[in-house]
Amino acid sequence: MAKNEDLAEVVHRERQLLDPTIRGSGQRVHELLHPDFIEYGASGRTWDRTTVSVALSADPRVSGTGTDFLAVALADNIVLLTYRIRGYGWISP
Numbered sequence: 293m294a295k296n297e298d299l300a301e302v303v304h305r306e307r308q309l310l311d312p313t314i315r316g317s318g319q320r321v322h323e324l325l326h327p328d329f330i331e332y333g334a335s336g337r338t339w340d341r342t343t344v345s346v347a348l349s350a351d352p353r354v355s356g357t358g359t360d361f362l363a364v365a366l367a368d369n370i371v372l373l374t375y376r377i378r379g380y381g382w383i384s385p
Contacts, residue, residue: 294365302363302371309348310358310377318349 294302305324314320322345331339339347356377363373 294363294369294371299363299365299371302373303361306361306373306375307358310354312352312354315348315352315354318345321345321348 308314308324309321314324322341325341325344327341329341329344331344333339354377359376359378361373361375363371366372
């Protein structure tokens with residue numbers, strides 16, 4: 293199972309991905325995400341490392357703040373990270 297420092301690193305990297313400067317660099321986003329990265333969006337759409345890198349660099353704006361970060365080790369080398377973005381889209385500030 294992942295150690296506490298590994299879980300903290302996952303949160304740290306996700307917080308970096310909320311920074312518009314980093315989001316604007318497809319290469320930097322690509323470096324921050326694990327090669328096997330998969331995101332399941334609220335819409336049900338799935339995103340992999342490449343599609344996230346391209347999408348974020350195309351529109352790096354963020355109009356919210358990440359809160360309530362929770363990283364949970366599900367198995368060796370598998371972490372589930374959940375959080376809210378306050379003030380963005382359908383979540384109220």
